[in-house]
Amino acid sequence: MSSSLSDHDHTAAPLERHDSGNITKKATASSVDLHEDIEHGEGPIGALPIPPVDKRRAGLHRALSARQVSMIAIAGTIGTGLFLGTGRSLAQGGPASMLICYSLVGFIVYITLLLLGEMATQYPVAGSFNAYAVRFFSPSYGFALSWNYWFNDAVSVASDLTAAQLVLQYWTTWHTWVVSLIFWVFLVAVNAIHVRAYGELEYWLASLKVITVIVFIILGIVVNAGGNQAHEYIGGKNWHIPGAPFVGGFGGFARVFVTASFAYGGTESLGITAGETKNPSRNMPRVVKFVFWRILLFYILSILLMGLNVPYTYPGLSNKETTTSPFTIVFAMAGSTVAGSFMNTVILTSVLSAGNHALFAGTRVLYGLATTTPPQAPAIFGRTTRAGVPLLALLATSSISIICFGSSFIGSGELWGWLQNIVGVSNQIAWVSIGLASWKFRRAWIRQGRPLSEMKFRAGWTWPWGPYFVIITVTALIIIQGWSSVFPHFSAVDFVSFYIEIPVMIFMYFAWIIIKRPAPLSARPTTPQETQVEPSQKPGILRRVWRRVAYSDAVDIRTVDLRRDEHEEEPEDVADDLEREAHLKGRWGPLWKVYYAIV
Template identity: 75%
Template sequence: MSSSSLASPKGTPKVPDVEYDAAGPATAADDLPPGTLPAPPEDKHHSLHRGLSARQVSMIAIAGTIGTGLFLGTGRSLAQGGPASMLICYAIVGFIVYITLLLLGEMATQYPVAGSFNAYATRFFSPSYGFALSWNYWFNDAVSVASDLTAAQIVLEFWTNWNPWVISLLFWVFLVCVNGTHVSAYGELEYWLSFLKVTTIVVFIIVGILVNVGVNTEHQYIGGKYWHIPGAPFVGGFGGFAKVFVTASFAFGGTESLGITAGETKNPSRNMPRVVKFVFWRIILFYLLSILLIGLNVPWDYPNLSNKTTTTSPFTIVFKEIGSNVAASFMNTVILTSVLSAGNHALFAGTRVLYGLAVTSPQPQAPRIFGWTTKAGIPVPALLATSSVSILCFGSSFIGSGQLWSWLQNIVGVSNQIAWVSIGLASWRFRSAWVRQGRPLSELKFRAAWTWHWGPPFVVITTSALIIIQGWSSVIPHFSGVDFVSFYIEIPIMIVMYLIWLFVNRIPVIKSKLADIAGANDEVPPSPSTSTVALAPRRVRWFDLVDTSTVDLFKYEHHDSVDDLIEDQERERRLKGRSRWLWQLYYYMA
């Protein structure tokens, strides 16, 4: 367990209302209570609203992770790597993501802003890298919607093969309409969809144990038999083992998006640490137990488990093993709702990333139109732009749903890994700046103390290694151009985007230097000595690493509002009352 220190809101004086204009607060800082900083300006009619509770944020993080990666991706992992490779790879990636989640939690609690880790990479590491990362992650979310719509077609093949493009279109319209509602309505829908998924996984774990001990159509004890069939437990050697990493990364992708919800989370000082500490333990519990039971109950060479035309969910296979088609149909229905929930979550996250790009200060990184919101706080232009990319899913009608989903899964998985590396880099620089500027660690609202010295480099190094080795099978023993591109296309895209933004920001600098040189040449006759003196200090720097000694650590720092303080007081009152044990159970579960 991580040790953390949380800033206590108790005893904080009530902050008076402050009027803001374009230049800043109209109320002088002297009018505020001692030690209190004015909150950043907020236009409630043209910005995101803090309408998500801790209960909803927790379930949103689960919803974005427990979806196609678990219900369908495990079938591909089992077919490509075998039961042992799948269990080991998911455990390794799970631990990496847990450390990443702690690093993100520190920054998201201190600075709960729109754009999340993209904004942190821009602020603490490099603006050009943050620009490339933000656009890459937006593309990741947009492709995830396409991936989930394609997965919906695969799930529906359990019942029918009727016009998959029509089904994708209907689901696309549904997702756009849901994301066009108020954020609290979205959060409530995701909460109950996630609750259904969590309940189903608990049922699956029970059923999986029963199937393994003999409650199956063959009435035979299975045990570890499928770990000893030809080819198992490690299918495809090292290449098969390496392949599973990208599938596992696709499956665990979404946990980092809890930081994206930070800008719309109530009382982030209290709720974000709770979300970080509890959500992932629930996820890792569900994943590892489910994956162990899948490897025990489903052989890696099960017919149509994963091929170019289709992918079969191991969850449905296990439910079929108890001899009930009704149970299998129920499981498939839950998988379908999970796929839609994951697509809904990806569309929400992508929309917020694009919104964050448009409102980045001092210089927006996307057209300002994407920063426009309705009075309900819905960034409609960003929503429409993100949802339009999901047209990719319609390509499944021509190349096969299974093959398309496999490619999209690779792209999204690698993009998730790049996001984790970026969180590590941002945290590395953030912690360095905090120490270098002499701010006491006690001022951190949340701190994973046991990861303080090794956490960021561990995430950066291990995830970078995964990105490099997981495409092994696309090169050895035979080179596959399409697979190689799906594994590594994100890397050159990131480099190109980085250079574009760096060059765009350097154009005014270059023009200024050229003007200075021209002015100097007008005043002084050119000579070798004067030319050297004039040109030497005007060299343009082609990198923009943030200086940790000067970065502003107070900008956008969260300060509890009156509503936050009231909520904390109500919580403390409940935990001291007669029903405190019931409230403790409620807060732990919710």
């Protein structure tokens, strides 16, 4: 098969299960026919975003292995939210609030990831849940969501670069913005090379983070048991100091939800890698099932040990000027400033990893917006280099990061807090949207009579309550987490950082629906006779205005196309599966199981 088709294999129409030769021929024919339709402006009803065919460009490449995708999911979650954001959570809510909130949000996100996994395995495309919202819920809502999530990723890069300045303040306060600038140039350069460069960098940085968290858990137990500089048993003393374990009452408790959402943000971008994942029908379910349990385990144990070992009153834990990592504090308690400096260095690499992940995800979201039908972003952002990198989308996403240099005027600690709130709420909006898309997807699947056995991955224990649970619980979090910005005293800046994205989403939804008036992707094409209206039958101006304002592009579950864009295994995918099965059933099967579990 030609390189062009292999790069665009996720655009092929559904294939029947035949021998490899037939599969290749059918894939070629369907890809050509489909792209001819797109070139003539005749996008298929219910189709997902389809990368354009460009003889000079390679399009997105399927070059990420299961090993890299697993670590990308881990890298996207174990980052500044865990290493640095927990200091803010502990100072604002106390140890009990932090443990409860992170546990609740972790469970919600796990259910959300299962819902996303069902759709991403069935339709592995660039755009992920943004594309699923367009296809199964509403094109206008999908437009607003996609731009919101792109902004979320762009701001996340700025947040991570600001976090780098906070980490550096452990050693010096002299021109910390210089390191942010160096990091920015490095991240843009890595992402501009090839998706494999991004995947490999993320793999090793994520590996370092996982090892660090494991060491921290062991060290935290030792420190609590008396292996600290004071040589005293700590136990649960920090849960009984004045004000603990719930600091700031209900307002402090509610405030931790948004920092927890910031910390867990990134897991949903696992679906964005589906368009560039090898053998997605096999690798995506593996990643969804196993990765998040590891992440949840790391979070809960780490947060429990932080609350036990670090008092919420620790100097410099979180204020306007700085935020100190509880990881660094515990390492310093165990030995010396050298141990603290080592941990701080590791946190600095995690900041780099988190920024790398956010920049990749934001670039792919913008690329998906530019290549969907109809385009929801300038088509120039859909162009890729020969290496398969959407370079202009990369530069546009990275340019938002310039706001991180505003820390010189605002204070790194306060700026990072605002960015945390904005990104946290944006993550929550994405989770609600995954729930909405999954709700309509599952209803359409049942309504159209397709057997559940045809789903490539199905989280059976979440049927039918999963989507409802995600939508209701996350909506409740969005509403209550800004409590501290209203009571007991109203803080306009904090209130805006908590809720600014909601009116922006509403404005973008109505702007797109009024200006573009998109047809739902489940709508049938109208005939020329139906579009012709007699002059005497034309409605008055008030009626036309009302029709435009009250227009709905909600997708009809009875007619949405559930077969278009389904991924069918290529010969390479089948060969990969056979090779894995041969390894597991062979003489060295137990060793291969250990290898696959680790790698």
